[in-house]
Amino acid sequence: MGHLYEKYVWEIPVRATHWVNVLSIAVLTLTGIYIGSPATLGATPSDFVMGWVRFVHFTAAYLFAVSVASRIYWAFRGNRYASWREFFPILTPAGRRNMLATFRYYTFLCKKGPQPVGHNALAGTTYALVFVLYLVMIVTGFTLYAEHAPQGTMHKLTGWLLVLFSNQTLRLTHHCVMWLLIGFAIHHVYSAWLMDVKERGGVMSSMFSGYKAVRTKD
Amino acid sequence: MARKQGSDTEAADGLEFQDSVSTLLERRGVTRREFMKFCTAMSAALALPPAFAPRIARALDEVKRPTLVWLEFQSCTGDTEALLRASNPTVAEIVLDILSIDYAETIMAAAGHLAEANLDKVVKEEKGSYIAVVEGSIPMKEDGIYCCIAGRTALDRAREVCGGAFATLAVGTCASYGGIPAAAPNPTGAVGVKVAVPSATVVNLPGCPLNADNLTATVVHFLLFKKLPATDGLGRPLFAYGKRIHDNCERRPHFDAGQYVEAWGDQAHRHGHCLYKMGCKGPETFHNCPTQRYNDKTSWPVAAGHGCAGCSQPMFWDSMTPLYKRLPNVPGFGIEATADKIGLGLAVGTAAAFGVHGVLSAFRRGDDSEGAKED
16 A cells, blocks of 8 residues: 555635635525515614625625636636546546446445545536536526616626526526525535545545645555 | 697698697697696606607697507407506597507497408508507417407418508517416417517517506607617617616615515504515516506505516516515426425435435445545
8 A cells, every 4th residue: 555645636726716605605595595585674764684685695796706707717727636627527438437436435335436636526527517506696696686787787798688587587596506505515515524534535624724645556 | 938829830731630739639628738747747757858848749749640550469458448547538638649540449439341441551551650559469379360350360460560560569568578368378379579570660568557658658759759769678668667666666765674564464564664575576577667656656556565566577477476475486396385495305305315324324334445546
């Protein structure tokens, strides 16, 4: 067996966008649930509860959009573990083999799964889908947001979606995708915990430090 | 200002045109003062400066009466009713008087072949210069046999009449976007005029019913500027549909404050708080209801304590129901299954599944390694 060493895997933009996403998704979810189904928290008409909640939602939305855009940019500029190729293992035969092997490991069909340095093949594929959901959220969200300023630039850019789908369909989509992302977050934290326990590569702390415990080939 | 008081010096050109509008109105007992009030109201509806009122008066005085034909297809006649039963009759009268209405099923005296011959005459002799008004949706399924007038389908008639018109005004949501006849499962394949006759110049004036003021204002705009009003991406005039109900709503401060009606007749409802939680579709709907109001500016749904139904948006009824809920139902799930119930179920299901997986994994031996493998 080769020896263990600390390998720098997750670059700063990867970790920064990850934690900005965590923060903004948490804020967006909480404020979004309030916007969708508010409680009467205002005592007088001079209060501004919904006003502030919406302000926070929209600010977090801009933050999230910038973070997602940065991460997509970094997928073309970062190291191999940040690369877009990590998210599409399905494109190569080796990647597809890894996906199957990981699936068999997760479903208790075999004892040892691949223990890659970067994302495992199923995780990478999941993140590609999650980024599609992010884009759906950003597009539907800003399309609905743009309705506050009719004929404005944003409204003109997104108006075709309103004509094609109607704002209520977009709103329902925005709502349902939130729940899919909540489901993803539960799965994501669990899988990270599982990998941390089983792989013993310190994957949980690697999202803070950037370093994973990796065994050299021999 | 010293304008001529119902003078009859107007040029009497054109067969239908004998008297100026003001003369006509005077004969009907409508005073000059009432006429000027109407012109001022129209300049307000069109969001023009008050200085435009005399120009509107002059334009209406000098206009050669344009011919108008009113086609009725799959409709409830609600838009005709909205126009004819305007509480202040002068508004409707002015519309009727400045327009030569040569065909309108509900109000015309002629019937049968005589009436159809009138319509044929307009289409033939005034090609490209008459205004067509369409009320009701047009069925497309089975070659349009679900709506026939005088043995011809609505689609056939619309292609001919709207295709040859200077412009078509689609009044009401049905004529604009299909409306209630187009609601799922849309058995007749109902669509709006622009979809049925893509080549026609269409201005959509949706609403259920349309606000007659917006129709009058569109006609006045046409008479004043000799062109149709600017429209949005959905073919609606910006002066009437350029702003969102939510953003002009008299209950908006309660929305921003966080004060919501939770049940009909509760304390918040009695205090006039926001109807957002009662399914009000004001945030989804572009219309000038809060400012223009209905029935001669008497009231509108939100002022009366009921949420907006979103009746003037495309895909009304499907996308705006359930009327008393914020979001549409999720397709494929039961009537009462909301997105949130399904979503919560999904989240709990995910957590439970991974919980079980975690327990099984915790007791599993020999599936671990020491660090990731170098690649």
